[in-house]
Amino acid sequence: MSKNLVIVESPTKAKTIEKILGKDYHVLSSQGHVRDIEGEGKNSIGIDFNNHYAPHYAIDPHKTRLIETLRTEAKKADRVWLASDEDREGEAIAWHLQQVLELDADTTKRIVFHEITPNAIKQAIVNPRDIDYNLVHAQQARRVIDRIVGFELSPVLWKKIIPGLSAGRVQSVAVRLIAEKEKEATAFTPTAQYRVVADFSSTDVNGKAVTLQAELNHRFATKQEAEAFLEACSSATFEVRQVTCKPTHRSPAPPFTTSLLQQEASRKLHFPVSKTMRLAQNLYEAGLITYMRTDSVSLSALAIAAAQKAIVEEFSEQYHKARQYKTTSKGAQEAHEAIRPAYIENQTAGSNDDERKLYTLIRRRTLASQMADAQIEKTVIEIGISNSNFLFVATGEVVVFDGFMRAYVQSTDDDEEQAEARLPQIAEHTLLTDEQIVATQTYSKSPARFTEASLVKKMEELGIGRPSTYSSIIDTILSRDYVRRANITGQKRDVEVLTLKDQKITRKNKQETYGAEGQKLVPTDLGIATNSFLVEEFPDILNYDFTAQSEKSFDDIAEGKLLWYDVVDKFYKTFHPSILSIEKGKVEGRELGIDPASGKPVIAKIGKRGPCIQIGTATDEQKPRFASLEKGQSIYTITLEEALKLFDTPYPYTVGEYEGEELIVSTGMYGPYIKQGKTFYSIPKDYNPAALRLSEAIMIIENKRQAQMPIKDFGEIKVLNGRYGPYIKYNNANYKIPKSTEAATLTEEQCRQIIESTPTTTTKSTRSRKTGKKS
DNA sequence: CAGTGAGCGAGCTTCCGCTTGACTT
Numbered sequence: 001m002s003k004n005l006v007i008v009e010s011p012t013k014a015k016t017i018e019k020i021l022g023k024d025y026h027v028l029s030s031q032g033h034v035r036d037i038e039g040e041g042k043n044s045i046g047i048d049f050n051n052h053y054a055p056h057y058a059i060d061p062h063k064t065r066l067i068e069t070l071r072t073e074a075k076k077a078d079r080v081w082l083a084s085d086e087d088r089e090g091e092a093i094a095w096h097l098q099q100v101l102e103l104d105a106d107t108t109k110r111i112v113f114h115e116i117t118p119n120a121i122k123q124a125i126v127n128p129r130d131i132d133y134n135l136v137h138a139q140q141a142r143r144v145i146d147r148i149v150g151f152e153l154s155p156v157l158w159k160k161i162i163p164g165l166s167a168g169r170v171q172s173v174a175v176r177l178i179a180e181k182e183k184e185a186t187a188f189t190p191t192a193q194y195r196v197v198a199d200f201s202s203t204d205v206n207g208k209a210v211t212l213q214a215e216l217n218h219r220f221a222t223k224q225e226a227e228a229f230l231e232a233c234s235s236a237t238f239e240v241r242q243v244t245c246k247p248t249h250r251s252p253a254p255p256f257t258t259s260l261l262q263q264e265a266s267r268k269l270h271f272p273v274s275k276t277m278r279l280a281q282n283l284y285e286a287g288l289i290t291y292m293r294t295d296s297v298s299l300s301a302l303a304i305a306a307a308q309k310a311i312v313e314e315f316s317e318q319y320h321k322a323r324q325y326k327t328t329s330k331g332a333q334e335a336h337e338a339i340r341p342a343y344i345e346n347q348t349a350g351s352n353d354d355e356r357k358l359y360t361l362i363r364r365r366t367l368a369s370q371m372a373d374a375q376i377e378k379t380v381i382e383i384g385i386s387n388s389n390f391l392f393v394a395t396g397e398v399v400v401f402d403g404f405m406r407a408y409v410q411s412t413d414d415d416e417e418q419a420e421a422r423l424p425q426i427a428e429h430t431l432l433t434d435e436q437i438v439a440t441q442t443y444s445k446s447p448a449r450f451t452e453a454s455l456v457k458k459m460e461e462l463g464i465g466r467p468s469t470y471s472s473i474i475d476t477i478l479s480r481d482y483v484r485r486a487n488i489t490g491q492k493r494d495v496e497v498l499t500l501k502d503q504k505i506t507r508k509n510k511q512e513t514y515g516a517e518g519q520k521l522v523p524t525d526l527g528i529a530t531n532s533f534l535v536e537e538f539p540d541i542l543n544y545d546f547t548a549q550s551e552k553s554f555d556d557i558a559e560g561k562l563l564w565y566d567v568v569d570k571f572y573k574t575f576h577p578s579i580l581s582i583e584k585g586k587v588e589g590r591e592l593g594i595d596p597a598s599g600k601p602v603i604a605k606i607g608k609r610g611p612c613i614q615i616g617t618a619t620d621e622q623k624p625r626f627a628s629l630e631k632g633q634s635i636y637t638i639t640l641e642e643a644l645k646l647f648d649t650p651y652p653y654t655v656g657e658y659e660g661e662e663l664i665v666s667t668g669m670y671g672p673y674i675k676q677g678k679t680f681y682s683i684p685k686d687y688n689p690a691a692l693r694l695s696e697a698i699m700i701i702e703n704k705r706q707a708q709m710p711i712k713d714f715g716e717i718k719v720l721n722g723r724y725g726p727y728i729k730y731n732n733a734n735y736k737i738p739k740s741t742e743a744a745t746l747t748e749e750q751c752r753q754i755i756e757s758t759p760t761t762t763t764k765s766t767r768s769r770k771t772g773k774k775s
Numbered sequence: 776c777a778g779t780g781a782g783c784g785a786g787c788t789t790c791c792g793c794t795t796g797a798c799t800t
Contacts, residue, residue, distance in 0.1 A: 009793065009794060010793095010794065010795085011794085011795070011796095012795095029794080029795090030793085030794075031793085031794045031795050031796085032792080032793035032794025032795075033792070033793045033794070034793095034794095036791095036792090036793095037790090044789090045789095045790095062795095062796090062797095084793090085793085089792060089793055090793085092792095092793090093793070093794095139792095142791080142792090143790095143791070143792080145790095145791095146790050146791045146792085147789095147790055147791080148790085149790065149791095150789055150790020150791075151789060151790060152789095152790095153789085153790085154788075154789035154790075155788085155789070157789085158787095158788070158789085163787080163788060164787085164788045164789080165788085165789080166788085166789050166790070167789080167790080168789080168790045168791070169790075169791075170790085170791065171790085171791090281795090285795095293793085293794090465791085465792095466791080466792060466793090468791095468792060468793060468794080469791065469792060469793090472791090472792090473791090607780095607781060608780085608781050609780070609781065612781075614781085623781095623782075624781085624782085626780080626781050628780095628781095666779080667779085673778095673779065675779080680778075680779060682778095682779095720800090727800040728800080729800080735800065736798095736799095736800055737800090
């Protein structure tokens with residue numbers, strides 16, 4: 001039996017540490033937090049406002065068995081070591097464990113591992129301390145304020161907008177960022193300038209014929225100016241004024257944090273944030289990389305040494321330069337290392353293509369971070385114009401020594417700048433011949449919308465959200481339908497091109513596509529409406545600095561300068577009155593005008609089931625009429641004409657009769673459908689629901705029936721077609737068919753076997769905590 | 776991922792952060 005029980009947060013970590021500590025130590029994991037605030041009866045918020053905001057904690061029901069195990073093991077051990085992470089949350093976990101496991105203060109020690117290496121772990125064991133209650137209280141203040149914000153703000157949205165919505169310190173600011181970016185992008189009006197590029201020919205220092213492209217150091221505001229300039233050029237001479245050659249260098253980027261990994265995996269591999277995290281989790285659990293939820297850029301001494309060895313072996317000594325990085329991000333807690341390969345000598349690792357790609361990305365980034373600067377020679381050739389003060393400028397870059405670039409080059413969000421090429425060697429005062437000079441109308445670019453990864457980057461800059469939550473925040477705002485992923489299609493426009501060639505200016509129009517953006521986050525009408533309301537009514541919470549300011553108070557609690565409940569109280573005393581001051585009634589819609597037919601107002605608003613148009617109000621004698629917006633329409637841009645047209649639908653109409661019953665075509669919340677008696681049949685996309693023929697309707701009905709027919713029917717056992725493919729239904733329970741089995745060939749006997757061999761899942765009807773989308 | 780309509784009703788929804796399984800027929 002082990003004398004010592006060590007409790008860490010992650011099971012993977014537990015395994016590694018147990019190996020290092022040997023048989024006297026039993027290492028288990030808490031799997032994150034073990035308790036959380038929970039409501040008590042009518043007090044659903046779970047906070048006692050009359051008793052210093054005392055939170056009511058309850059054990060996560062999914063964790064009761066785990067807690068039992070930990071309790072038993074703790075009783076058996078002579079000493080318990082609480083080894084949760086060294087940050088605010090980790091300290092709180094240690095304290096909750098102490099409470100829940102009823103640990104004796106005398107036999108309980110708090111330790112922290114700075115790295116998962118034998119040395120660091122043995123160091124930690126000889127340097128135990130006590131739980132830092134100030135830090136625990138700082139976490140509690142954070143938790144309680146988040147709870148109050150979420151649980152007081154969300155119900156306001158249920159009343160003012162629609163039920164089931166949510167608001168919170170993090171998610172609401174994320175939505176605000178997206179909503180405001182959208183506003184910027186749509187309000188943006190491009191301005192055009194004329195950019196001038198010249199192609200010259202000449203001879204280099206060796207007398208060889210060369211060509212050279214150079215751009216004018218000025219952009220013209222008008223076509224007239226650009227034309228006048230070209231006119232002047234037609235009689236000008238061009239001469240190299242100055243050639244400057246400057247050595248510069250470029251340094252590698254730091255190794256990956258969670259946010260940086262998400263950004264680079266998005267730019268280089270086109271992975272959504274959730275995919276990156278899933279793959280990284282797999283690599284971590286397989287022992288191939290270090291922990292993937294971190295805000296630290298630092299590497300252990302061991303890792304730096306291993307990287308050195310790998311760099312010298314794969315490249316050469318010249319390519320190596322040991323570096324240690326410091327975090328610059330706001331609110332970083334640095335309980336872990338940067339994300340790096342566990343064994344950097346492994347050039348490839350992972351159990352599938354995507355894992356291998358991500359591993360390679362992590363490995364190359366880690367290597368590069370320990371490599372030498374790239375040495376670059378930057379050449380600038382300035383070309384004078386005999387009758388103008390402007391200059392043509394050609395710049396070229398030559399990589400003299402690639403250094404870290406051999407392993408890894410960081411991407412940028414706009415990959416427009418392409419690597420500049422080497423310039424020909426041309427002596428100063430050389431005369432150049434202009435082959436052609438082209439002035440092109442160039443528009444300024446609209447602000448780029450957020451991708452998932454660039455949103456994470458922005459949130460990290462603001463100190464909002466944590467590495468463990470970036471991915472789930474995106475899931476939340478998507479599932480609430482505040483934002484959607486969209487490919488923004490580009491538009492076409494004409495640009496004017498003026499070309500001076502052989503002393504003649506020709507004018508041409510060229511078409512270009514602009515504004516196309518792939519996989520961006522855009523706000524929905526619901527997101528815009530919710531955000532406007534929150535920004536208007538709760539500007540303090542929606543303030544981009546709210547988190548940063550709160551963090552200062554939490555730091556003060558951690559340093560023992562403030563009492564945690566005083567901080568909460570100060571917040572609550574200003575926050576709660578703003579909740580109470582909210583007036584009754586829904587957020588008002590946008591009045592588009594008057595319906596000429598009825599004389600009633602036409603309002604665009606967020607209805608119970610999404611954006612809609614309402615004619616008349618509920619106070620009128622008659623019921624108001626409603627119509628849903630069509631795809632692509634917005635309550636903020638729809639015109640009165642477009643809105644009225646929505647009421648001008650053919651639905652519902654009768655296509656005919658089938659089996660003695662009327663077939664009615666209509667549209668519902670899930671699209672167009674055919675109704676026969678009490679049965680509904682969705683109309684597939686390849687039909688035109690506005691003018692359906694009877695024959696088509698019958699076909700749709702028959703196809704649906706066919707699909708719903710049991711594949712096999714053995715009486716009480718049936719093989720049915722479901723969403724996830726064929727399955728077996730028996731006794732009101734469903735059973736999975738093994739992938740190797742062809743559903744159509746199943747016999748009753750085989751079905752029984754499957755049913756019997758399926759472990760009776762303790763049908764946890766205790767409703768899962770994660771409720772999906774709004775109904 | 777069940778279901779085909781919008782006012783009222785009863786009661787429900789909701790936060791952030793730390794971690795993995797169970798289970799998605």
